[in-house]
Amino acid sequence: MLATTAPASAHDALISSDPRPGATITTPLERVELTFSNALLELGGIDNVFVIQVSDDAGRFYGSGCVDLSNDTVSTALMLGEPGTYTVRWQVTSGDGHPISDSYTFAYAPPLGTKAIAGQTTAPVCGGEGSLKPPSTEATATSAEASVDQGLATGLIVGVSVLVAIAGTLLVIARRTTPRKRDHVHSD
Numbered sequence: 001m002l003a004t005t006a007p008a009s010a011h012d013a014l015i016s017s018d019p020r021p022g023a024t025i026t027t028p029l030e031r032v033e034l035t036f037s038n039a040l041l042e043l044g045g046i047d048n049v050f051v052i053q054v055s056d057d058a059g060r061f062y063g064s065g066c067v068d069l070s071n072d073t074v075s076t077a078l079m080l081g082e083p084g085t086y087t088v089r090w091q092v093t094s095g096d097g098h099p100i101s102d103s104y105t106f107a108y109a110p111p112l113g114t115k116a117i118a119g120q121t122t123a124p125v126c127g128g129e130g131s132l133k134p135p136s137t138e139a140t141a142t143s144a145e146a147s148v149d150q151g152l153a154t155g156l157i158v159g160v161s162v163l164v165a166i167a168g169t170l171l172v173i174a175r176r177t178t179p180r181k182r183d184h185v186h187s188d
């Protein structure tokens with residue numbers, strides 16, 4: 001009722017995802033990809049943080065935190081841990097400038113013997129700047145899993161205090177800048 005600035009278009013909606021909500025994934029997962037109804041808005045900077053967080057039901061996080069944006073699609077490269085239920089939480093900036101976010105779950109049931117990543121106890125932040133970075137290419141080669149694991153572990157030890165501090169800052173900012181759904185003026 002206080003629509004003093006009429007937006008030119010409606011905010012975008014998530015129209016498809018891989019994995020799909022409620023799906024059971026039976027092959028090793030390498031990427032989570034979300035496709036929206038229109039091109040998303042990349043302004044950069046800390047007020048427009050694109051986030052895809054993937055966590056298991058023990059609260060451990062997977063992936064680098066880096067989000068790749070291509071027009072209407074965001075994705076993140078990752079490897080998962082033990083079989084179970086995983087939650088995807090995402091936040092993007094709609095083409096009309098509004099932050100939108102949601103979450104969904106899928107089940108992970110890979111073949112026996114599939115390598116399980118340990119996961120992280122805190123949500124990963126790509127590069128520590130909340131910026132969009134291209135996805136890691138090394139995560140796609142199965143033969144490189146061991147070295148990726150070691151590099152990840154080393155990076156965690158070195159950077160965990162930095163990540164915690166940055167993640168805390170980003171969470172505070174994200175909460176402050178994300179409008180509550182009941183305040184959203186769109187009728188669609």
Ligand SMILES: [Cu+2]
Nearest residue numbers: 010011096098
């Ligand atoms: Cu909107």
